Amino acid sequence: MGSIPITRSTVKKPFLISNLQGARGGKSLHLAGTPLLHVSEARQVRTLFLQVGLNTLPSAHEERWLAMGMDTSKQKEQFQYAYVAALAAHAGLNRGDFSVDNDSVDVTFQGRGYRGQIRNPQIQLQLKCTSRRLVSGGVIKFPLPKKNYDDLRGDNVVVPRYLAVLMVPEEVGQWVMHHDDCVALHNLCFWVSLREAPASTNADSVTVDIPLSQRLTTDALRDMMTAASDGRSM
Known part of the structure; x- marks a missing residue:
């Protein structure tokens, strides 16, 4: 699966944690219901947010929470x-x-x-x-x-x-x-x-x-x- 270019306008807020449940195991990552790119680890979510310059960034300690978030x-x-x-x-x-x-x-x-x-x-x-x-x-x-x-x-x-x-x-x-x-x-x-x-x-x-x-x-x-x-x- 090819990646889609990510920009600030691409990432819709609020950031829906519930849509990150498929971030492990090679599934498509969804932000606000929109498939964005293919990831294998929740740590890449942090990198994504840094790239688009969002301030509401999860800390390194929250990466496990991102991958296992509750609805x-x-x-x-x-x-x-x-x-x-x-x-x-x-x-x-x-x-x-x-x-x-x-x-x-x-x-x-x-x-x-x-x-x-x-x-x-x-x-x-x-x-x-x-x-x-x-x-x-x-x-x-x-x-x-x-x-x-x-x-x-x-x-x-x-x-x-x-x-x-x-x-x-x-x-x-x-x-x-x-x-x-x-x-x-x-x-x-x-x-x-x-x-x-x-x-x-x-x-x-x-x-x-x-x-x-x-x-x-x-x-x-x-x-x-x-x-x-x-x-x-x-």
């Missing part, structure tokens, strides 16, 4: 779960999840020792992660699948439910930054309650406005749990 959508799912689980651990909440996700609930958190009507309140979250630029007018305009929308809205549920959307950089390598004194997870997560959201006649999805003022933090999780203890939703 990007699955990475987003796992990354947000870890992000939210870290906040919950910091808030002192117990975490649980169901083996089957058929009710738009990805994770459940439970507290203990609260002084409201319920001493061991619970909250449930539907998790979404995106690198798309969806911010407009101080809100995230998130296209939520219709099933998720219907499952999250309404007050006829025992446990308060919330939608949590994590905004991540387009480049997977920028999701986690390692510093001398800390590890930083990028970027931020935001939440909204659809408890009083109206019914929608849309067939596939409903655009949900998530205020940028509603960041999902340790304190936000604690406030949600306090509200649940009092028998209400935020």
Whole structure:
């Protein structure tokens, strides 16, 4: 197989790690779904990026990761779960999840020792992660699948439910930054309650406005749990 000339315009961004799974064993390498050239080792990917002058270059330590990368959508799912689980651990909440996700609930958190009507309140979250630029007018305009929308809205549920959307950089390598004194997870997560959201006649999805003022933090999780203890939703 002959090689195709590589230029900056040839390589489409974002660089899709999932398409590098065939980079070993003499298969065609794909960048953003376009066959570019024949490679036998993932190290040649690094050389390719150097040749076209891209700054978002994988380090030598990431070459094995490039050749064995997880599908990007699955990475987003796992990354947000870890992000939210870290906040919950910091808030002192117990975490649980169901083996089957058929009710738009990805994770459940439970507290203990609260002084409201319920001493061991619970909250449930539907998790979404995106690198798309969806911010407009101080809100995230998130296209939520219709099933998720219907499952999250309404007050006829025992446990308060919330939608949590994590905004991540387009480049997977920028999701986690390692510093001398800390590890930083990028970027931020935001939440909204659809408890009083109206019914929608849309067939596939409903655009949900998530205020940028509603960041999902340790304190936000604690406030949600306090509200649940009092028998209400935020």
